[in-house]
Amino acid sequence: MNLSSTEAASDDKGSTKLIVLWTLTGLITVVVTGRMYIRAGLLHNLGVDDWLIVFSLLMGLMYCILTTINVRLGFGKHAWLLSAATVEHATFLNCLSFLFGIVSFTVPKLAVTAMLNRILNASHIQRVCLWTLSTLAAIVSGVCIIILFTMCDPPRALWQTSLVAEGKATCKNVWMLIDYAIFTGALSGFVDLALAIYPSTVLMKLHMSLRKRLALCAALGLGSVATAMAIIKCTQLKGLADQEDYTYGTADLITWTNIESNIVIIASCIPTLQPFLLGNRTASSYNNSRNRYKRSNLPEYSHGSHSRSSRLRKMDFAVDTVESQENILPDAGGGQGEGGHSLGIIRRTDAVTVEYEQGGGDAVVVQSPTAW
Structure with missing residues (x-):
């Protein structure tokens, strides 16, 4: 060979x-x-x-x-x-x-x-x-x-x-x-x-x-x-x-x-x-915001009485928005739909934490991006 x-x-x-x-x-x-x-x-x-x-x-x-x-x-x-x-x-x-x-x-x-x-x-x-x-x-x-x-x-x-x-x-x-x-x-x-x-x-x-x-x-x-x-x-x-x-x-x-x-x-x-x-810590933030929402105990609002406790309460919720900090997509159709944004396809979801003290203190809003 x-x-x-x-x-x-x-x-x-x-x-x-x-x-x-x-x-x-x-x-x-x-x-x-x-x-x-x-x-x-x-x-x-x-x-x-x-x-x-x-x-x-x-x-x-x-x-x-x-x-x-x-x-x-x-x-x-x-x-x-x-x-x-x-x-x-x-x-x-x-x-x-x-x-x-x-x-x-x-x-x-x-x-x-x-x-x-x-x-x-x-x-x-x-x-x-x-x-x-x-x-x-x-x-x-x-x-x-x-x-x-x-x-x-x-x-x-x-x-x-x-x-x-x-x-x-x-x-x-x-x-x-x-x-x-x-x-x-x-x-x-x-x-x-x-x-x-x-x-x-x-x-x-x-x-x-x-x-x-x-x-x-x-x-x-x-x-x-x-x-x-x-x-x-x-x-x-x-x-x-x-x-x-x-x-x-x-x-x-x-x-x-x-x-x-x-x-x-x-x-x-x-x-x-x-x-x-x-x-971007999108996934972890998303999970955290959802978990906080599930764990939060939102009190019923009463017009007749207010608690004198100085303890801070937190209300966590998800805000679905297209134009939170940035305009994500232009309106291809020339205008927005009735009562909404121009496009509901790409969304930025922000976890917003509102902290307030019922003793008259100022509310503090903490906003962090959670999901695209």
Whole structure:
């Protein structure tokens, strides 16, 4: 065996790919868990976007589990080093994992769209545009899955390639799948970029400090990184055409598919985690204010008598306001609704403590931010 053959025999992308996949998947598991804790445990305000992100995480976990099983079979090594049966099993698991991989980077786009419509004062046209883009990406990705599993007749010839050689099956040209997958990846990257740029056009118009605007733009704009990942993934799609060394040629594609989906999930969660990431004690303050409210015993007010006690009484309550210290969002509709603020979407909740002494002392108002 010559030197090149020896080096080829030692090539194994599987272990490296698993490290990358499980590191990122572990990270997004922590991030999504934090998001659900804040949204469900602290704010008690779960939305459609939260459940879509959880579903995306589950799809990503299935993707990693199937890839892990596949690597144990030999995926990531050169096909000629494996038995025909092993290559067949590895190819089947790889095709199945693509199903979960495509779903895992498609669904988060719907979640991001739902989140942007929830927290930003989007006009009707903007909402239609956002949902049209994300829905189009979902439909195109769904068609990609259909094309993948209908490439051959019968479909099992996709991984049992010997059926084609024996004349028992027919398959379409693999470049049909590759070309459509490149189109899917390009559209996916474009949608990620659009969803990342749109919030910045709104946030930079807000009446708040430049530092906060830039921080929010960076948080919501992280999805633009997924665009770069989608482009890189498209360059790896040619590995699908490597029928002679399929287990080795498609290993990089597995990695970039997972990275793209994880970046989108992280980008969708950062706005929820933003108070913690920026060092704001929002969650603890929120909990403290709620706990104080629950523990407080508010006395009944009587017009006929006053207590002579000099003891201080505290009344803790939550004040939901949009324009407490800062004007959060501009009025896109040109005016405010009846008896309310222009937008009830992004709120700042302040815990206000009013301390007063019934002996005639001055009231002291202590205000601290609790939740965005």
